[in-house]
Amino acid sequence: MSKENPFLEIKENTLHFDRVNLLRSVAANFGTPTYVFSENIIKQNLLNLQTAFTSQYPQTEIAYSIKNNMIIDFSSIIADEINYFETTSLTELLLVEKLAQQKNKPLNLISTNLFKPDGLIEHIIDFGNQITREKKNLQMSGIIAIDSYQDMKNIERVAKNANKKAKVLVRVNPGIQMSREKTIFASAYPDAKCSTIIKDIQPIIDLSQNETIEEWLLKRKHSPKYDFAERIIQEAEKSEHLELLGIHGHLGSQVTNIDYFHHFFEVITLFYKLMEEKLGRNLSFLDLGGGYPVQYSIKECVPSIEEIAVSLSQKISQAKITPHLIIESGRFVTASSGLLLSKVTLTKENPSGGKIAVLDMSVYSDLLDVIAAKWNFDISLVNDLPERKDETKEYSWDLVGATNDTLDQLNPINYPDNPNIDQRSFPRDLKPNDYIVITNAGAYTTCFNSNYCGRPKPMIVLIEKDKNIRLINRNY
Ligand SMILES: Cc1ncc(COP(=O)(O)O)c(C=O)c1O
Known part of the structure; x- marks a missing residue:
């Protein structure tokens, strides 16, 4: 069944995640690219999983599969529950x-x-x-x-x-x-x-x-x-x-x-x-x-x-x-608990009349499954959001990663035939210093982060229960 994400909402023309203003509270304080995780969602997902199985078969134990996201702070939240x-x-x-x-x-x-x-x-x-x-x-x-x-x-x-x-x-x-x-x-x-x-x-x-x-x-x-x-x-x-x-x-x-x-x-x-x-x-x-x-x-x-x-x-x-x-x-517990916030660094035109937005993230390091599994993540604009989406006009963009590699694009590419190129549509045009979020980016993402092309790994922050935003240390 298809459903909207209840933890994403638009307030003051800006996207909020789990009650937090992504622009003012995350981008302004931590920069981008940054993964934003929510403690509430991790717990909610675990509870949904546990309830679904134990209500049918009470002798069930949930085992958290660590490899999808090896961050001790998240495993620590999970260890309180299972x-x-x-x-x-x-x-x-x-x-x-x-x-x-x-x-x-x-x-x-x-x-x-x-x-x-x-x-x-x-x-x-x-x-x-x-x-x-x-x-x-x-x-x-x-x-x-x-x-x-x-x-x-x-x-x-x-x-x-x-x-x-x-x-x-x-x-x-x-x-x-x-x-x-x-x-x-x-x-x-x-x-x-x-x-x-x-x-x-x-x-x-x-x-x-x-x-x-x-x-x-x-x-x-x-x-x-x-x-x-x-x-x-x-x-x-x-x-x-x-x-x-x-x-x-x-x-x-x-x-x-x-x-x-x-x-x-x-x-x-x-x-x-x-x-x-x-x-x-x-x-x-x-x-x-x-x-x-x-x-x-x-x-x-x-x-x-x-x-x-x-x-x-x-x-x-x-x-x-x-x-x-x-x-x-693993995935069910963490995927929807995290999103990746990224900034448009510059925009370009291409000779077919299309428009390219260059992001400050790279799929090689930050969202590997776009390449490895041809994953098509949902993407939303964060700032200056029109109050209502203009249904008659949509602005189509190719979103590309920060490295020179051809495969470093958010639209999965079936090289060499390329039948699958699918531009991203937004309710308004993009410009440098706009922000976008890639949702459901909490599983099988941070564990593949690398310094490919000499780029620093993205920051990781956690929205705690009381709305406090904590920078996560990757060392464990
Ligand atoms: C044996 C085993 N258990 C659990 C998992 C976790 O899978 P998922 O993150 O899709 O729940 C995997 C992933 O490949 C696995 O190989």
């Missing part, structure tokens, strides 16, 4: 330990990367132990999602050397049919780089109540010898140094087709059931990864989080399983 974090590196793990210590609160961790160096595995197995030794009431656990057969063997070896048992989930690939073009970060099609495939799909087809399952659950072309979920699960179960807690799966990031969620939940819940039968015992955890979508543009339609949660609870009840559920999420 107990789990999803991490992919030692740096992220240490950040979670630091938060647990600062807040005197037990936090749990799920580590999911496809390769985990020995040092990282050791730390996950030992996660929180030092804190627990110091503060007996803080019981924390580190769980590892096994990604492949060799990954399992590495984890087992490190655990054996430490004379410990590693808590593990097995990350499973359902191998469903997904359009790679429409779902650019898809992760659940058969040849995906992460996780291991379910080899034998016939028992799932037999159990399913879905008549179309044979159309979208793809037949396996080859039989892997080691890298298939059933084998890894059975070996993990037998291992003296692994404690098998359950199953993990991840559909992809920013999945906008509700059918993919239906299919993914169907296969993974039935597989969970079948594995419980095979092992002769109940598993504890079903972790369904991230991917819960954000509406990037008011023209775009994405399934609501409530629709997704209903689909999941139906599949869980059809499969007759009772796991503790983990929902990992």
